[in-house]
Amino acid sequence: MPALRRRYRLLLGVLGLVLGLFVLDRIFPPPLSQVAEVSHVVRDRNGIVLRAFPVEEGRWRLPADLDTLDPDFVEALLAYEDERFFSHAGVDLLAVLRASRDSLAAGRVVSGASTLSMQLARLLEPRERTLGAKFLQMIRAVQIEMRLSKDEILEAYLTLAPYGGNLEGVRAASWAYFGREPDVLTIEQIAMLIALPQSPEARRPDRRPEQAVIARGRVLDRLAAVGLASREAARDAALDPAPQRRAFPALAWHASESLVRERGGVQGGVDLVSTLDFALQSALETAIIDELPTGDDTSQLAVLVVENETRAVRAALGSASRSRPGGWIDLTDRARSPGSTLKPFIYGMAFDDGLAAAHTRIADLPTRFAGYRPDNFDRTFRGDVTIAEALQHSLNVPAVATLDGVGARRFSAVLGFAGAAPERRRTAGQDDGLAVALGGAGLSVRELAVLYSALADEGVAQPLRWSEAAPVSEGGFSVLSAESAGEIVDILRRAPHPGGRMPASLTRSAPDIAFKTGTSYGFRDAWAAGISGRYTIIVWSGRADGAARNGLTGREAALPVLFRMFDLVEQFDPSPAFVRTREPEALETPPTLERFTADVAPHILFPPDGAEVWADRAGRGFVLAAQSSQSVSWYADGEEVARNAAGDAVWVPGGPGFYEIEAVDDQGRTTRARVRIRGGSG
Secondary structure, three states, rough: HOOOOOOOHHHHHHHHHHHHHHHHHHHHOOOOOHHHHHEEEEEOOOOEEEEEEHHHHHHHHOOOOHHHOHHHHHHHHHHHOOOOOOOOOOOOOHHHHHHHHHHHHOOOOOOOOHHHHHHHHHHHHHOOHHHHHHHHEEEEHHHHHHOOOOOHHHHHHHHHHHOOEEEHHHHHHHHHHHHHOOOOOOHHHHHHHHHHHHHOOOOOOOOOOHHHHHHHHHHHHHHHHHHOOOOHHHHHOOOOOOOOOOOOOOOOHHHHHHHHHOOOEEEEEOOEEEOHHHHHHHHHHHHHHHHHOOOOOOEEEEEEEEEEEOOOOEEEEOOOOOOOOOOOOHHOOEEEOOOOOOOHHHHHHHHHHHOOOOOOOEEEOOOOOOEEOOOOOOOOOOOEEEEHHHHOOOOOHHHHHHHHHHHHHHHHHHHHHHHOOOOOOOOOOHHHHHHHOOOEEEEEEHHHHHHHHHOOOOOOOOOOOOOOOOOOOOOOOOOOOHHHHHHHHHHHHHHOOOOOOOOOOHHOOOOEEEEEEEEEEHOOOEEEEEOOEEEEEEEEEOOOOOOOOOOHHHHHHHHHHHHHHHHHHHHOOHHHHHHHOOOOOOOOOOOOOOOOOOOOEEEEEEOOOOOOEEEEEOOOOOEEEEEOOOOOOEOOOOOOOOOOOOOOOOEOOOOOEEEEEEEEEEOOOEEEEEEEEEEEEE
């Protein structure tokens, strides 16, 4: 009976110990969250690394993935550091006994018994090397083994292992010393990557190359002893110099940063695959330095190359040089005055509205528009010109007159629906609506790329794609009809080419480019936007601080760069990318369009065609608005809309659903808008 009670107490004691250990394990878990604090890596569309980002304190820590590591390296690492890694539970008892025996025999510590799990525990919680710290590492190693698989432990170790200085993990070390991923390594490289974590500072190849070579040789001797390296390789390694540290990849500086920011910070894990093309991006960054204006150390350039079919950004340059003022700013994402680059869309909308055609004649004479009097850039007027000539020579008065007919507020609203809303100054006055024709509202390089790639795609605007994971948009917003977009492109193709550039129609290999330039007030911003076959390219030139420059126009400062960028793109995508667009058809201009007039059917400003509007739950309805030279009557699904005491047409929908709104002027000219009402009390 006493024996039974002793066994019972022993069993209770064991159970209590197990329970206590379980509770302690849950109260004091290993700090595995550090493993997730790794650098972002941004790749191009083919998987080539463009840029890597350090974690806090400037440390390079790239996540390790066994599937992408050289299997010979993994095999050599386990043979050298932890040969029974897959059979022990965190602590290798045989190794502990061997190390204890050797140390007792020598009277000092001659070999360690740390497993990779124990080394991972030490990396997670660095402590002084004492027997107590070693015991805690053993406990932590067991805890880690209970939570992670063997592959996960190995990946965590290879992510955190120190390689000297601010390098952590085998991928960071491979990039720093070999300039590549550790997917295929030589035996000398394998030996170096195994030797460094044992004494990372004492063996740094960039600081102590002799010690690094000696340590590499010792590892090779050990690997040769177990049959993983040849004796010849070990001897040859002694003659090879230590590798020099290299810079990490840093292409597409601004675009990569934008992708990381969208991810929500600089802590990563999964590599980000961009739509950029490494070869094109690298060539653009190299070539753009030669395009900067000579004698001006303050100017910058920003360039965007977009593939029209998918709207994928294939190359992006936020600035020409980070060593120049404002070089750290992504200038493709800053609103600047677009100058005359919006004129093609003004004329395109006039074509859609039946206001004009390419050969419609329009007056280029001094004209005042409700207090706003535009001038041409060269201060001269040409009298009667065609719309095509006005666009090709970027005449200001015809553009403003056409915008007055199209409707400035409507024009800005259409651009906004397309994803390129002009940004007006806070102090904008009543003239700013028409001034948008000449750059009186801000747009970014990215927004202009959205619009011009729409010109290349039958007038349909879609958002730009920066990530390969982003789906290709379906549908989109029609800025212009396909016919008008094609006509505008044909007009731009026939614009006068820059000096020294032969028109594409006279050469076989040159890309056939439809282009438009722009220059903002004070020569602050110089633009060139172009379309050729599969690609749209936008070039901006100016100062990052928006200061004026001396006489640099879009034609002089940006257009030559645009043509050289198209030549560059052609080298990477020659034949299918630059098929010539159709030759212009010799169509007769209808008599009604022989001369421009803005007295046309009303334009519905609110609600615009295709809009979805949330109803007011209080049932107060909507004030309908249109631009017209005459008074307008309103109808909703055939029922006349009543007016309030102020004379405004106020429409109260009967409930959610689709409605047809009509605006009819005194001459019976009608404009319709199909809208959808959501919410409300219905």
